[in-house]
Amino acid sequence: MAGPEFEVPKLADSSYTDVPKINPGSMAHIKAFVAGQGPQEFLGYPWTMADDWKERVLDRMGEVLKKYRSVRLFMDICVHCGACTDKCHYFLGTADPNNMPVARQELMRKVYRRYFTLPGKVVPWLVGAEDLTKDTMDQWFNYFHQCSECRRCSVYCPYGIDTAEITMAGREILNYAGYGQKYSNEILGKVQKIGNNLGLPGPALIDTLEGLEEDIEADTGVAVKMPLDVKGAEILLVTPSADFFSEPHVESLIGYAKVFHAAGASWTLSSHASEAGNFGLFNGNYETMRTVAMRIRDAALELGVKRIIVGECGHAWRVAYAYWNTLTGLGWGGNDPFSIELQSQLDPRYKQPTHICEYTWDLIEKGVLKFDKSLNDHRVITYHDSCNVARASRMGDEPGGQFTIPRNIIKAVANNFHDMAAETIGESTFCCGGGGGVLTDDLIEVRVKGALPRMNAYNAVSKEHGVNFLALICAICKAQFNKVVPFYGFDMSMVGGVHQLVGTAIKLED
Amino acid sequence: MSSLTVFYIGLFYFATIVLVGGVAFRIYEYWKTPAPLVIPTTPAPTTRIGVSFRMFREVTLFESLFKSNKWTWIFGYVFHVSLALVLVRHVRYFVDPLCEPLVFIQPFGRYASFFMVLGLAGLWARRFLVDRVRYISTPSDHLMLALLIAIGLSGMEMSFVSHTDIVDLKGFVRGMMTFNFQPLPNDTSLLVHLFLVALLMIIFPISKLLHVPGVFFSPTRNMVDNPRDKRHIAPWAAALERKNG
Numbered sequence: 158m159a160g161p162e163f164e165v166p167k168l169a170d171s172s173y174t175d176v177p178k179i180n181p182g183s184m185a186h187i188k189a190f191v192a193g194q195g196p197q198e199f200l201g202y203p204w205t206m207a208d209d210w211k212e213r214v215l216d217r218m219g220e221v222l223k224k225y226r227s228v229r230l231f232m233d234i235c236v237h238c239g240a241c242t243d244k245c246h247y248f249l250g251t252a253d254p255n256n257m258p259v260a261r262q263e264l265m266r267k268v269y270r271r272y273f274t275l276p277g278k279v280v281p282w283l284v285g286a287e288d289l290t291k292d293t294m295d296q297w298f299n300y301f302h303q304c305s306e307c308r309r310c311s312v313y314c315p316y317g318i319d320t321a322e323i324t325m326a327g328r329e330i331l332n333y334a335g336y337g338q339k340y341s342n343e344i345l346g347k348v349q350k351i352g353n354n355l356g357l358p359g360p361a362l363i364d365t366l367e368g369l370e371e372d373i374e375a376d377t378g379v380a381v382k383m384p385l386d387v388k389g390a391e392i393l394l395v396t397p398s399a400d401f402f403s404e405p406h407v408e409s410l411i412g413y414a415k416v417f418h419a420a421g422a423s424w425t426l427s428s429h430a431s432e433a434g435n436f437g438l439f440n441g442n443y444e445t446m447r448t449v450a451m452r453i454r455d456a457a458l459e460l461g462v463k464r465i466i467v468g469e470c471g472h473a474w475r476v477a478y479a480y481w482n483t484l485t486g487l488g489w490g491g492n493d494p495f496s497i498e499l500q501s502q503l504d505p506r507y508k509q510p511t512h513i514c515e516y517t518w519d520l521i522e523k524g525v526l527k528f529d530k531s532l533n534d535h536r537v538i539t540y541h542d543s544c545n546v547a548r549a550s551r552m553g554d555e556p557g558g559q560f561t562i563p564r565n566i567i568k569a570v571a572n573n574f575h576d577m578a579a580e581t582i583g584e585s586t587f588c589c590g591g592g593g594g595v596l597t598d599d600l601i602e603v604r605v606k607g608a609l610p611r612m613n614a615y616n617a618v619s620k621e622h623g624v625n626f627l628a629l630i631c632a633i634c635k636a637q638f639n640k641v642v643p644f645y646g647f648d649m650s651m652v653g654g655v656h657q658l659v660g661t662a663i664k665l666e667d
Numbered sequence: 668m669s670s671l672t673v674f675y676i677g678l679f680y681f682a683t684i685v686l687v688g689g690v691a692f693r694i695y696e697y698w699k700t701p702a703p704l705v706i707p708t709t710p711a712p713t714t715r716i717g718v719s720f721r722m723f724r725e726v727t728l729f730e731s732l733f734k735s736n737k738w739t740w741i742f743g744y745v746f747h748v749s750l751a752l753v754l755v756r757h758v759r760y761f762v763d764p765l766c767e768p769l770v771f772i773q774p775f776g777r778y779a780s781f782f783m784v785l786g787l788a789g790l791w792a793r794r795f796l797v798d799r800v801r802y803i804s805t806p807s808d809h810l811m812l813a814l815l816i817a818i819g820l821s822g823m824e825m826s827f828v829s830h831t832d833i834v835d836l837k838g839f840v841r842g843m844m845t846f847n848f849q850p851l852p853n854d855t856s857l858l859v860h861l862f863l864v865a866l867l868m869i870i871f872p873i874s875k876l877l878h879v880p881g882v883f884f885s886p887t888r889n890m891v892d893n894p895r896d897k898r899h900i901a902p903w904a905a906a907l908e909r910k911n912g
Contacts, residue, residue: 179798224903226700227886233693234881237808238743239793239800240735254802263803275873276807285805308887311708313735315725315743316878317887319708443703443904447911479705479894483904491898495908508895548708551892556710584710 163602165644166250166609172578172617174610176243177252184253188295189302190599192337199346200445203335210334211289215272217333218265218326222273224443227322232269234316235259241310241320246587247303250606255300258310258320264296265323298336301327303603306439306593307544312584324593325441332440340597341436348449353398353432362428365401373411379665381418383410383426388460390425391504392417394513395433395453395477396468397632405653406635409469412656415663416517419526424466430456433473434632438480439594447484450476454485454499463504466511469654471543471631472592477510478550514630515552517659518562521569528662533571536626538658539618540564540576541611541638542586543631557583563630563655570662575622581614591637604637605644612645619647628655672851675861676843682868689872694880701901702886711892718891725888739793746786752779753822760833760840777826784819787812811874814863821860831857 169175197204203213222229241258243249248256255261263285270277270286277286287293304324311319331337347356357365366383373381384390394417400410417424430452437446457465465487467477482488486496488509503509520526540563552558560583567574581587590607618624629635629652638652712718724730729747732740756776759765791812794804825831835852842849851857870876883889891897900908 176799179802181802223700224703224901226697226702226884227706229700230697230881230884230886234875234878234885236875236878237800237803237805238732238739238790239797239803240732240739242799242803244735254799257799257803259803276870282806283810284807308708311887313731315729315732315735316882317708317725317731317885319706319887322706444907447907482894482898483704483900486898488895488898490896493898496898510895549706551709551711551713554713556713556892559709584708 163605166606168616168645169613172581172614174249174613176249179254179257180252181254184251184256184303184603185299187299187303187600187603189298189597190339191298192339192342196339196342196346197332197335197337199349200332200337200342200442202332202337204337206291206294206335210294213334214268214289214294214330217330218269219273221326221329222269225322225326227319228326231262231318231322232266232273235262235266235318238315240313240315241318244310244313245304245320246307246309246590246610247305247603247607250590250609251303251603253303255296256303258314258318261300261304261320262318262323264293264300265327268293294331294334294336297327297331298338301331302338302595302600303607304593305544305588305590305595305607307588308548309544309585309588312548321593325439327441328439328594329441332442338594340599341439341594344436345440345445345449348432348434348436348452352429352452354434354436355398355401357398357401357431359428362401362431366426369407369411369414373414377665379418381411381414381665383414384424385426386428386460387425390423390460390462392422392424392464392466393430393457393460393462394424394426394466394468395430395456395473395510396426396513397434397470397473398432399632399636400468401431403632403636405639405657406469406632408657408660409654410656412654412658412660412663413468413513415660415665416513416520416526416656419663419665420520425460425462427456427460429459433467433470433477435473435476436594438472438476446476446480450481450484453477453481454487457487458499458502461502463502464507464511465503465509466513466516468513469630469632469656471545471633473632474512474630475545475549478512481510512552514562514566514655517656518553518566521566527664528570528659529664530570530572530662532662533658534573536571536658537573537575537622537624538567538571538626538628539574539615539624540567540582540628540655541589541634542582543629543634544586544588544592546630547586548584563628566655567628567658570658575618575624577614577618581610587611587614589631589634589637590641592631592633596633596637601640605641608637608641608645612642612647615647616645625651627652628658629653630655668848668850669853671853671858672839672848675839675851675858676848678862678865679843682865686868686871690877690880693872693877694884697881697884701903702890703901703904705890705892705894705899706886707890707892708887709892711890713892715891718889722883722889726882739790742786742789742793744786745782746790749779749783749786752776753783753819760837761844763837763841780819780823780826784816784823787816787819791816807874811876814867818860818863818867821856821863824856825854825860829854829856
C-alpha cells in the first residue's frame with residue numbers, strides 16, 4: 158500500500174479522544190468526485206450547474222422547507238450554544254470547524270436566513286446571513302460529504318437538532334442544482350437497474366451462492382442451503398449485497414444460512430431485491446428512497462413470503478425499521494388498500510420487518526440453537542454499535558434493545574467479551590467514519606481521520622483486555638474498518654460480523 | 668398625558684401584537700409542516716405518554732444538554748430557572764389583588780435576578796473563551812445576551828438601588844390592560860427596562876428565541892418509536908403514493 162498523502166492522526170493513550178483546537182480550512186481541500194451525466198440524468202437531475210442554478214437551489218430549498226418539519230424547524234431554533242461542537246467524529250479527527258455540527262448546519266442556515274427570513278434580508282451582517290454564491294455551493298458539496306448522517310449530534314442537542322436532516326436536505330438541493338456526488342448516485346443507478354448496489358447480476362449471484370454452499374459443506378459436512386427466488390418460502394432475507402462476496406461480510410451470510418438451517422426454516426433470497434441498502438436515505442430524496450424500497454415489497458409479493466428478515470446493515474435497518482412501513486406499507490397498522498394487500502400476506506405473529514439479530518436471539522432464548530462457545534476462544538471480542546442501528550432504530554420490544562440484543566448474542570456464542578468505554582458506545586457510539594455516502598476512496602482522508610475516536614476506544618480495550626475482534630452488524634462499517642484500521646496499525650482481520658461469530662460456534666445437524 | 672406615556676403605550680401594544688401574533692404564526696407554520704418520516708433519536712419511548720415524559724424532562728431538566736456539556740448546562744439552567752422565577756414575580760404588575768403564592772414568591776423572584784445575570788454572563792463568557800463557541804457566534808448572539816443582561820441589570824437597579832414607584836407602574840400596566848390609560852412614571856431605569864423588554868418581545872418571533880415554542884415540535888424528540896406497528900404517512904407522501912401506486 159502506498160503511503161497516505163495526509164497525516165494519519167496519532168492514537169491517544171486512553172479511550173478518550175481529545176477535543177482539538179479549531180483549525181479553520183484544514184479540510185477545505187477535500188472534494189468528493191462529482192457525478193457525471195449518466196447517474197444524474199437517471200435520477201432525474203441536471204448534471205451541470207446551468208445558468209439558473211441559483212433559482213433551482215432556492216426553489217428546492219423552499220420546497221424542502223415546506224415538506225420537512227425537521228429542516229423547517231432546525232433552521233430557526235438553533236441558539237448556537239455549542240453543545241454539539243465537540244461531538245462529531247469528523248471534527249475530532251480533523252479540527253476543521255466546519256465539521257462541527259452547528260457550523261455544518263450554518264452553511265445552509267446562512268442561505269436560509271438571507272433569502273427566507275426578515276432579519277437576514279434586512280440586516281444580513283448582524284444575523285450571519287450570506288448571499289448564495291458558487292463558493293457556497295462548493296462549501297456545501299465539500300462539507301455535506303464530510304458528514305456520515307450518524308446523528309450523534311442530535312443526541313446532545315438540547316432541541317434535538319439532527320445535522321443528518323440538514324445534510325440530506327443539502328445533498329438533495331445540490332443534486333437538484335446539478336452538483337451530485339458520483340459515489341452515491343452511481344450506486345442508486347445500479348440498485349435500480351440491476352437490483353443491488355454492487356451491480357451483481359442474477360447469474361453471478363447464483364454462482365456465488367452455489368460456491369458458498371459447497372464451501373460450507375466442505376467445511377462442516379452439512380448441506381446448508383442458500384436458496385434464491387424460491388416462491389412460497391416462508392422467510393425472505395434481504396441483506397446488503399456486500400454479504401455476497403466481500404470479506405468479512407460473506408462470513409455473516411454464512412452465519413445467517415447456518416441459523417436458518419439449524420432452525421429448520423424455509424427461507425429465500427431474492428435476485429430482484431438482492432440489496433437491503435438504500436442510498437436514497439443518504440441523498441435525502443423521498444421518492445428515490447421509496448422507489449428503491451419498493452423492490453422489497455415487490456419481491457415479497459411475488460415470492461409470497463410470510464416474513465421479511467433484514468441482514469447486518471446499519472442504514473438499511475434504519476430504512477427497513479423506521480421507513481419501510483411508511484414508504485411501502487411493509488409493516489403493521491396501515492388501513493389503506495396498499496398496505497392491506499401486503500399485510501394480509503404476512504404472518505401476524507412476527508414483527509415486520511425483523512432484524513436477523515432479533516430472529517437469532519429469539520431462537521437462542523427458545524433453546525433452538527446450540528453452540529460450542531470454545532470455537533470462538535481465539536477471539537477477544539468487543540462490539541461497535543453502528544450509528545443508524547443505535548440512534549435511528551430499535552430491536553425487540555424495549556427501547557435500547559438495539560444495544561442489548563447483539564451483545565446478548567455475542568455472549569451466547571463466545572466466552573470473551575469486553576465493551577469499549579461507555580461514552581463511545583450505545584447512544585453515544587462513534588461512527589466508523591465511512592457511513593452516509595462517504596465510503597469511497599476519493600474521501601479516504603475524511604474516512605481515516607473520522608475513524609479516530611473509534612480507533613482510540615478500540616485501542617484502549619485492545620491494550621487493557623487483549624481485544625482482537627471488532628464485531629459489527631453493518632456492511633458499511635465492515636468495509637470502512639477493513640480499509641482504515643491498517644492506517645492505525647491494526648490488522649484488518651480484527652473486523653467481522655456478529656453472525657460470523659454465530660456461524661463459528663453454531664452446532665449443525667443434518 | 669405625556670407624549671412619553673403615549674409612546675410607551677403604543678410600543679407595548681405593538682410589541683404584544685408582534686409577540687403573540689408572530690409566535691402563533693410560527694407555531695402554525697411548524698404545526699402544519701409535516702414530518703414525513705419517523706425520526707425520533709433512539710432509544711426513544713414507544714408510547715405517547717413516554718414521549719410526554721421525554722419532552723417534560725427535556726424542557727424542565729435540559730436532559731440532552733446535561734449529557735452534552737456541564738458548563739453550558741449549569742449556566743443555561745441557572746439562567747432559565749431564574750428567568751422563570753423573575754417572570755412569575757412580575758405577574759404582580761398585571762393582577763389585582765395578589766394571590767398568596769404570588770406574594771410568597773416575591774423575594775425568590777427578586778434574588779433570582781442575580782443568578783439570571785450570572786447565568787447569562789457565564790454563557791457570554793463561553794462565547795469568548797471557548798474557541799469552538801467563539802467561531803460559531805454571530806453578532807446577534809452577542810447582542811441577544813447583551814439585551815437580556817441589560818434587561819436584568821435595569822430591573823435589578825430598580826429593585827435594589829433606586830426604587831421606582833411600583834404603584835404608579837402597576838396603574839400604567841393595568842391601565843393598558845383595561846383601556847383606562849394611566850401615566851407612566853418618568854424614571855430612567857424603568858424607561859430603559861421597559862423599552863428593552865418591548866424590543867425583546869418584538870424580535871422574539873424572528874430570532875433564535877423561537878427555540879422556546881420550537882423544542883416542542885422537534886421530531887427527533889416528540890415522535891413515538893413505533894414505526895413497525897403504526898403506519899406513518901404525510902399528506903404529500905400519500906398523494907405521491909396514489910400517483911405512483
